[in-house]
Amino acid sequence: MIQPDFAAHRAALLAALPKDEAVFLVGTPHHLRNGDAEYRYRPSSDIFWLTGWPDPEVAVLIRHGEAPVTLFVQEKDREREVWTGYRPGPEGAVEDYGADQAFEFADLPAKLPDLLLGIRAVHYAFAQDADMDELFMGCIGRARRKARKEGNLTPETFHDPSRLLHELRLVKTPDEIAMLEEAARITALAHTEAMRVAAPGVNEHEIDALIDYTFRRHGGKGAGYTNIVAGGANACILHYIVNDQPLHDGDLLLIDAGCEYGFYTADVTRTFPVSGRFTEAQREVYEWVLKAQYAAIEEARAGRPYPAMHEAACRVLTQALIALDVLEGPLDELVDEEAFKPWYMHGTGHWLGMDVHDVGAYARDGLPRMLAPGMVVTVEPGLYFAEDDEDVPERLRGIGIRIEDDILVTDGEPRNLTAAIPKTVAEVEAACGGAPSTAVA
Secondary structure, eight states: OOOOOHHHHHHHHHEEETTTTTEEEEOOOOOOOEEEEEEOOOOOOOHHHHHHSSSSSSSEEHHHHOOOEEEOOOOOOOHHHHOOOOHHHHEEEHSSOSSEEEGGGGHHHHHHHHHTTTSSEEEEEETTTTTHHHHHHOOOOHHHHHHHTTOOOOOOOEEEEGGTTHHHHHHHOHHHHHHHHHHHHHHHHHHHHHHHHOOOBOOOOOOOHOOOOOHHTTTTOEEEOEEEEGGGGGGSTTTOOOOOBBBOTEEEEEEEEEEEEEEEEEEEEEEEEEEEEEHHHHHHHHHHHHHHHHHHHHHHSTTTTTTHHHHHHHHHHHHHHHHSOOOOOOOOHHHHHTTTTTTTTSSSBOSSSSSSSSSSSSSEEEEOOBBBBTOOOOOOOHHHOOOTTTTTTGGGGEEEEBEEEEEOOOOOOOOEETTTSSSSSHHHHHHTTTTOSSSOO
């Protein structure tokens, strides 16, 4: 299995971290689904990015010095291991997860104050866990009392980790790109299989299950977010996740689903005809959305401002709405007025990585961020005409189409990580007819 280069990630953080600052991160808690049944645990992205630690009850402190990486982890408890599985414990944290020293999580209040001596500023995310905020500030207080006797620095300012850590995560390293490539490969298999299997009478939940099965069967951890499997007019509900309706002849099926591989996720949408062939109206709308996506992808280049992708898509989609007899008037005026918004109400993309809506600011110092090599974005224009929308021609009502790919910004041409998934009208109709997948099994 491909693995991220955790040591390189830690080295990058330390290189960017001032000598008298520290980063303190706490893992996400393990939540109950109901009763005493737990959800499958998904680790904190920040902590996993730095250490690969997969379990709950974890905190990490990173600072300069003889022991830059300190992990606080679950105790080694043989009785608990009988119920929930192997625990590496502090010893395993040092041997297998890059820690220079490690303690039990319960020792955090006793150990952390001494580790904060000599630190002027801490990167810590307040207001996420009130109990941890209280514990952390108690440690700050104990460190200050000790410092008064010894003359050491103690934290006097605090920064959100996004100021430093999330800027590093925004630009993907070669190991991360390899993870995203594998997530994209498995996602391609799932989407292509869904196109092959979908037919009138098949239920959305059957396609939903097929996608999850394909993700897991090929080495993924499952879905990176809740699958959207929206037949017919359900596609006009942007976050439709009920996925329980039968598919009908003449319907389109919109699937927004991405595999999570090693906690890195793809994010892909394809829309295709359930019966294998687009109607004339469906094809017309589809071709316009595809044209908008191509225009937006063309803007996914180093040195271009992030909003340029959205602006390019909106211009083409406004042209589409004029051609489809939905809008009338001068193109430039309609774009400036955002007249497209009733039928294209979301953005054209977002950062992608460990999180489906990955970390990183979209603007800096009040100005749009410029794209740089190593950034990964989704590009996902769409048009949505609700069944009861009397402001559009009747032939368009109930049509919802979105097309989404994952794009790596490079030094040259944008690189489509999910290009193996059928997308042109001819490719999609061939895939719906049972043509072999173009993805590598």
